[in-house]
Amino acid sequence: MIFNTSIQNTLATVAFLVITFVGSSQEAQTNSALTQSLSGNVIDEKTKNSVSELTIQIQHLESSEEFKTKTNNEGAFIFEKVPVGKYELTITDADYNKSPFTFEVTETHLPLLDFAVNQKVSWMFNWGDAYGLEHYWSHLTAKLIIGIYFAGLILVLLYSILQLSLAVAYLRNKKKPVIRPVFEPATAKKVTVQLPMFNELYVADRIIETCAAFEYPADKLQIQVLDDSTDETTELIAKKVAEVAARGINIQHIHRTDRTGYKAGALDDAMDQVEGEFIAIFDADFIPEKDWLQKTMPNFDNDETGVVQTRWGHINKDYSLLTQLQAFGLNGHFAIEQGGRTASGHFINFNGTGGVWRKKCIEDAGGWEHDTLTEDLDLSYRAQVKGWKFCYLEEVIAPAELPITMSALKSQQHRWMKGGAECFIKMWKTMVTVKNVKLSDRIHGLSHLFNSSVFIFILMISIFSLPVLHIKDSFTDLNYVIRYGSIFLISTVFLMFYYWHSYRDKTTQKVKSFITFVGRFFVFLMVSMGLALNNSVAVLEGYLGIKSSFVRTPKFNVNVKTEFKGNKYDKKSLSILNIGEGLLAATFLFTAINRSFYGDLGMVPFHLMLAFGYGLVFYHSVAELRTQNA
Numbered sequence: 059m060i061f062n063t064s065i066q067n068t069l070a071t072v073a074f075l076v077i078t079f080v081g082s083s084q085e086a087q088t089n090s091a092l093t094q095s096l097s098g099n100v101i102d103e104k105t106k107n108s109v110s111e112l113t114i115q116i117q118h119l120e121s122s123e124e125f126k127t128k129t130n131n132e133g134a135f136i137f138e139k140v141p142v143g144k145y146e147l148t149i150t151d152a153d154y155n156k157s158p159f160t161f162e163v164t165e166t167h168l169p170l171l172d173f174a175v176n177q178k179v180s181w182m183f184n185w186g187d188a189y190g191l192e193h194y195w196s197h198l199t200a201k202l203i204i205g206i207y208f209a210g211l212i213l214v215l216l217y218s219i220l221q222l223s224l225a226v227a228y229l230r231n232k233k234k235p236v237i238r239p240v241f242e243p244a245t246a247k248k249v250t251v252q253l254p255m256f257n258e259l260y261v262a263d264r265i266i267e268t269c270a271a272f273e274y275p276a277d278k279l280q281i282q283v284l285d286d287s288t289d290e291t292t293e294l295i296a297k298k299v300a301e302v303a304a305r306g307i308n309i310q311h312i313h314r315t316d317r318t319g320y321k322a323g324a325l326d327d328a329m330d331q332v333e334g335e336f337i338a339i340f341d342a343d344f345i346p347e348k349d350w351l352q353k354t355m356p357n358f359d360n361d362e363t364g365v366v367q368t369r370w371g372h373i374n375k376d377y378s379l380l381t382q383l384q385a386f387g388l389n390g391h392f393a394i395e396q397g398g399r400t401a402s403g404h405f406i407n408f409n410g411t412g413g414v415w416r417k418k419c420i421e422d423a424g425g426w427e428h429d430t431l432t433e434d435l436d437l438s439y440r441a442q443v444k445g446w447k448f449c450y451l452e453e454v455i456a457p458a459e460l461p462i463t464m465s466a467l468k469s470q471q472h473r474w475m476k477g478g479a480e481c482f483i484k485m486w487k488t489m490v491t492v493k494n495v496k497l498s499d500r501i502h503g504l505s506h507l508f509n510s511s512v513f514i515f516i517l518m519i520s521i522f523s524l525p526v527l528h529i530k531d532s533f534t535d536l537n538y539v540i541r542y543g544s545i546f547l548i549s550t551v552f553l554m555f556y557y558w559h560s561y562r563d564k565t566t567q568k569v570k571s572f573i574t575f576v577g578r579f580f581v582f583l584m585v586s587m588g589l590a591l592n593n594s595v596a597v598l599e600g601y602l603g604i605k606s607s608f609v610r611t612p613k614f615n616v617n618v619k620t621e622f623k624g625n626k627y628d629k630k631s632l633s634i635l636n637i638g639e640g641l642l643a644a645t646f647l648f649t650a651i652n653r654s655f656y657g658d659l660g661m662v663p664f665h666l667m668l669a670f671g672y673g674l675v676f677y678h679s680v681a682e683l684r685t686q687n688a
Contacts, residue, residue, distance in 0.1 A: 108133030432477025479600025588671030
């Protein structure tokens with residue numbers, strides 16, 4: 059409240075003097091019975107608007123005499139005939155506060171009383187009083203919101219600490235020389251290569267031809283094409299399999315009309331036709347090198363090894379920013395997570411493709427089950443609980459295609475996140491109670507299964523950050539708690555360390571590489587935030603046991619944008635989630651701009667990142683929908 063003071067002095071006996079005060083005082087005549095009239099105007103410190111109906115009180119410090127008044131609709135007020143002396147000014151209002159202060163009125167000096175008030179309770183927390191306490195319920199709710207907000211921050215911090223520990227383990231292990239066994243054709247083990255497919259019209263030919271070209275003893279190789287297709291892909295596969303078989307290669311086309319269990323069901327149904335004691339699995343979008351089996355199979359010399367997993371490469375990484383960001387994130391998983399877990403002896407997972415199973419391991423673990431959407435993660439943990447060892451070969455690459463549309467990416471993310479949550483529900487009790495598993499392996503195993511929940515924490519933090527801003531405005535006694543939220547910025551530092559050591563686009567120009575990395579990291583972080591709504595819904599569906607069909611990711615077989623002519627499997631429609639993403643983008647952008655105008659910049663960077671992330675996801679979702687309907 060700015061208090062522009064005009065003071066009128068009245069001399070009871072001899073004279074009458076009017077004093078107008080505009081930032082300075084004028085001299086007054088003295089008399090033992092001197093009184094003055096004090097007036098001013100009140101404004102809100104943030105909005106700069108006049109504050110009406112505000113109660114103002116002054117108390118004479120010697121006589122304890124009190125004077126009260128209220129501001130009018132224009133924020134103006136006046137105290138009539140106030141005796142000279144020292145006073146304390148206070149305001150008594152449920153919505154505004156101002157620290158009491160003292161001033162003195164004399165015959166010759168009038169104090170400058172200009173001041174502003176702060177809003178004590180914002181529109182969101184203006185609920186009245188209870189139990190004799192001001193805003194009891196809103197204050198209690200504010201504490202609950204802060205508790206949930208900080209719980210999300212703490213959980214993200216714990217996640218980043220665990221990721222940091224894997225990065226440290228990875229770096230330590232990377233310094234050690236690696237000696238791999240050498241492939242000997244004479245002692246080669248028989249392998250069955252399984253190619254599960256469902257309506258893969260664009261890539262079926264390519265993967266069959268690629269696996270037929272494996273440089274491996276012909277009598278030790280079998281190829282099974284597990285075809286659940288319901289369109290012309292079946293005819294295309296039959297023709298290609300006949301062509302390959304005519305060259306003397308052991309290949310079979312196994313077609314199902316009943317898709318029970320989806321991919322897991324197809325793998326399980328074909329087990330009785332498997333000829334090899336080892337089973338390599340490739341999704342339809344992979345293009346493994348000719349010597350891939352030569353590099354992987356020697357690592358089964360240890361009879362306890364149940365799986366050999368290789369790193370995914372990226373055929374079309376440079377197709378767009380979207381594919382570059384996917385490669386950035388997957389490189390983190392395949393370097394730090396898989397490498398770090400392997401280095402520490404923790405459980406890892408078969409990634410569903412690009413790996414080889416020992417058939418006996420599958421059978422011992424209970425076989426392929428299809429009660430989750432991530433049958434690969436499920437079987438991996440059941441096998442390792444049984445004591446089987448997994449071998450990860452970071453240096454052996456199995457190139458694959460990345461989704462090139464936002465709808466395909468969101469579909470893939472939904473399946474992975476929901477499947478991870480389903481596996482957590484299925485396996486957590488086993489991980490807690492199973493014998494002969496180290497405590498550190500239990501902790502990392504549980505965190506691995508729980509990883510998809512990080513998107514719930516991100517969504518929780520972002521949504522609750524909005525009322526936290528109002529709490530900050532409303533309850534000054536809680537501000538000391540809120541400001542500690544900045545400590546959790548260290549989570550970002552830990553994750554930067556994690557992704558920097560998995561970043562595969564480094565050059566000899568370290569400074570330039572790091573600058574490029576920082577830009578890529580923050581864009582990746584923002585888009586990950588933008589996917590939080592989509593992924594959180596998937597995770598919650600998994601935890602709540604809401605079942606859905608296995609929606610496979612559409613394959614495109616394109617490396618540059620000029621090759622893309624559309625994809626009949628990549629169906630798009632505007633959903634409630636798309637609308638939600640657009641609303642969140644608008645909300646966080648508005649809040650960031652609004653707070654910038656107020657000069658309250660604490661959460662502005664966070665909200666701008668959220669606005670960018672949700673905005674990018676929403677824009678691409680809608681743009682692809684328009685392109686489809688054009």
